[in-house]
Amino acid sequence: MPRTIIQTVRFSAPPEELFALYANSRQHTAATGANALMSKKVGGKCGAFGGSLKGVTLGVVPNRVFVQTWRSDDWGPDFADSVLAFFFEKDGKGGKVTMVHANIPDEHYPGIKTGWTTYYWAPWKRYLAKRGKRK
Numbered sequence: 001m002p003r004t005i006i007q008t009v010r011f012s013a014p015p016e017e018l019f020a021l022y023a024n025s026r027q028h029t030a031a032t033g034a035n036a037l038m039s040k041k042v043g044g045k046c047g048a049f050g051g052s053l054k055g056v057t058l059g060v061v062p063n064r065v066f067v068q069t070w071r072s073d074d075w076g077p078d079f080a081d082s083v084l085a086f087f088f089e090k091d092g093k094g095g096k097v098t099m100v101h102a103n104i105p106d107e108h109y110p111g112i113k114t115g116w117t118t119y120y121w122a123p124w125k126r127y128l129a130k131r132g133k134r135k
Helices: 015-023 025-032 106-134
Strands: 003-011 045-048 053-061 065-072 082-091 094-104
Touching: 003 106, 015 025, 015 065, 015 082, 015 094, 015 106, 025 106, 094 106
Parallel strands: none
Antiparallel strands: 003 094, 045 053, 053 065, 065 082, 082 094
């Protein structure tokens, strides 16, 4: 049975900066350390981690919401795409990201759940900390 992950993470950066960190291919690649291609156009193709993740942009509200389909190259052909939604909000002096990742195949759920912290949230925090020191 497909599962859903909901995570909210706070950052020292404002929502606009966090949105760009995800939506801009160059910044996404720099922050995660893995090649990414993001499209802000509805229907545009997206990919991350050298193409092992592929998807299509479903909707964008600049600096606030980013919604995509996603699938991993190790999912069987019988698995439907997952749906990934990011919500970017102000949080005190910084911002927060609420991520909802739905329709995840059950056997991939544990790895994907921990993978968000390992491959996104922790690298984003390191990237933002380094970038803050350069300003």
